[in-house]
Amino acid sequence: MTDSLHFTALGGDNVLTVTSDYPTGLYDQSIALVSAYSHLLSFYDDQSLLSELNANAGESRVHIPVRPIFNLIATALDWSKRGLGFNVLMGPLTRLWREAQAKATAPSDAAIAAALALSDPNLVDLDSDSQTVLLTKPGMAMDLGAIAKGFILDQLTALWATHHATGQIDLAGNMALIGNSPAGVPLWQVPVSDGHTVRATVASEPGAVMTSSIHTREFKANGTPYHHLLDPATGRPIQSTMASITVFTKTATLGDILSSIGFYAGVPAGYDVIDAADSASEAVFITQDTRVYPTSGLRERIVMA
Known part of the structure; x- marks a missing residue:
């Protein structure tokens, strides 16, 4: 069986898809968990x-x-x-x-x-x-936006595990893949996008899939395009040929971190950065000229669009 629920939270559209039997109230518990943590971790909610x-x-x-x-x-x-x-x-x-x-x-x-x-x-x-x-200094401010979705996905995964539920949790394109896919096997067909267009599909085992893209939030000022991925060294949007990175890893929290540092490194340096940080993780790098660069562990499991 497959059952899905769509809801809005975390500034985007989200989908819960269950591929097993599940208890009454799982969807309500999941949405309540997202709501509670998104409130606690919000950078923009004055009451958080x-x-x-x-x-x-x-x-x-x-x-x-x-x-x-x-x-x-x-x-x-x-x-x-x-x-x-x-x-x-x-x-x-x-x-x-x-x-x-x-x-x-x-x-x-x-x-x-x-x-x-x-x-x-x-x-x-x-x-x-x-x-x-x-x-310690007045004016300092912590922003957990680069890791909050991953953390919430991991909390949801733990909740579903207590109910022996399998399926896919999709929070604005960042995903936890739990147990069997709708095909009845622990293998998921995951579309990989540059933020605008799907460029490839990866056959993934259960785990987390986290994406960073310049196209998530972008604007122009005086004709110059800007995006939201900031360089900690310069305080400006990262200057790079990268459009996006999608990381496949065991936990979504780690995936969020790796997507940030992998994007920052770009290709080919990002291959070594991902491997050094967690050798079990893999990634797909997509450049602004739409070229797709998977890490070695994905090269037999990726199909270009």
Whole structure:
């Protein structure tokens, strides 16, 4: 049997597809979980836990009452300190470029420099025993947007596992593949897009599929195109030939991180970056001229569109 439910959350369209028997209420529980975590982790909701943390920057420690969220922050900071193109302390730059998009004008060099000065992940103090976090400089802001969908997908996967449910959880194109596909086998046919057009299909085992694309959010200012994937070194959109990267991995949280650092590295350097970070993960890189570059483990499992 196959049953699906569509719903809107996390700024996009989402689909829950179950390929097994499942208990009454699974869909409601899933949507409630997405709603709860998206509220807690939202960068834009003034009442969110993350906004409370950011509002107390340079002033006081904030207790993170949900241990999985504290652990998520710790993981995000660990990766942010590696200098690989992933940094969750880009909140001031996120705000700056969001305002730029609304005004259709690029931020000034001075504004970017000021925001960059607040993006050092080493300026965050974690206390695991008290489960508290302190952003040590006023104006600092944490933005978990690059990892939140992956975290929520992993929480949903765990929920479905408790009910022995199999299927596909699709959050705005980022997916958890659980157990058997609708074909009745643990192999899924996954379309891989550059953000506009499907360029290939990959036969994937159960796991997570996470994508980063310049086409998710883009705008023009004075005729110059910009996208939302920011370079932690420059504070500006990453300058690259890349259009998108889709990562196939065991957990969605890791997949979110790898999609960020793989996109930042580009091709061919991204092959080694992905392999060094997690040798069991694979990726498909698509450049702006629509060329498709799979990592070695996918070359026998990919069909070009």
